[in-house]
Amino acid sequence: MLKHYLILTVIILPFFVACQDTEPNYRNQLKLSGFRAINILNPGVEISYERLAGNKFSTQLSAGIATNVIGKPFEKLHGFNIALEEKYFVSKKSKSWKYMSFILNHNNSKYQEKTSGIDPITNLTIVDTFTIARKTTSLAFNYGIQFYKKHLVLDINLGAGLKYRTVKHYDRTFEYKGPREPFDLHRAANVERKGIAFHLPINLQLGYRF
DSSP states (O other): OHHHHHHHHHHHHHHHHHTSOOSOOOOEEEEEEHHHHHOSSSOEEEEEEEEEETTTEEEEEEEEEEOOSSSOSSEEEEEEEEEEEEEEEEEEOSSEEEEEEEEEEEEEEEEEEEEEEEOTTTOOEEEEEEEEEEEEEEEEEEEEEEEEETTEEEEEEEEEEEEEEEEEEESOOSOOOOOSSTTOHHHHHHSOEEEEEEEOOEEEEEEEEO
């Protein structure tokens, strides 16, 4: 009788194994933001940790430092950002998962900028170097997709939301005028202001899952 059970087990086991999901149960991700490195208005290095909770939800915590990665668009740039994102996976395939998410992000940075003006006493043009402090808190709804290749993960998302920003100047003597050209985004971001604005986040992350 035992012999018959063993034979039946040998026959059934391969079919049972073949029907199982052989995809490893990766629940953790470490990712580096590629888009943050080339962001012309908020350059820096950002790393994220994502933890899968069950089959439909995950939580991602991101932290970064403000620094010039490509070129030197900002003088003496320093600062940080931190973000919390809650994801809900709406479609799951073996090589890609689609999701919707809410992300709360806070960014705080300082850097130096220059303007110029005429000295009323000497009538000479003077270069005025001053400090800009920029703080932004945003809440956005994102739609994204994660692509998988064994341990590698590519996470792409975009969204829409609102942000509250404050831009303040310190030790500035002369007036700092707004952009002279329509697409001078760098100068437009430096203008002193406070208030709510529309926010269009986009990100691309490459990482390792385990």
